[in-house]
Amino acid sequence: MAQRSKRSIVAVALLLGGLLASLPLGSKISLMVDVAIEDLEKLASDPSCASEWIKNFILDFPDVSFRHEITGPDVNHILPAVENIYNALSLAGLNNQIKVSTVIQFGVVGTSYPPSAGAFLNDTLEKASRENVPVVVTETGWPSDGGLDASVANAKTYIENLIQNVKTGTPNRPGLLETYIFAMFNENQKPPGVEQYWGLFRPNESPVYSVNFDGN
Structure with a gap:
């Protein structure tokens, strides 16, 4: 099994894949849960509907530790959906425990290659003087099978290099960078190919x- 330390867990977490034949219970890990894009309009x-969503996907799982709720990326519904989800969490007394946020699509990156030259477009947070958000x-992750350059060796190298880098952050944002590895488990009900092989573990819990x- 993978070895973990208290220091590294602050920065690195794991995403559970959604399409599995079975999932283990009682792992005591913290999770990030996202809203299905088809639910955004009604939640907004x-x-x-937001209160019902919180009940069905969070309150009905009292033994699960949720760290973040992610809403997005449909720009037409993000803000009201985030507000309704946050208010529903507040009514449940969970707004300080579970943080509500959204995702940013890769299109906001004006320069992406090489990675060291990465820069956001002018209308993103930092350009708008919101660099402290x-x-x-x-x-982020790498597949271990199912396609070109998808191998156990490449996946292991990518993840271990990622862990090294999140400890120090980036030149622009030094310090621990909270990062979620995709994914904890291979998803054996996805279509054949790389989509099945992003996990650190197989569905039977073997690494x-x-x-x-x-x-x-």
């Missing part, structure tokens, strides 16, 4: 490869 237009990398979460 009806606060009662917390940013979380909501998913696809070992990972040193200490970053040493």
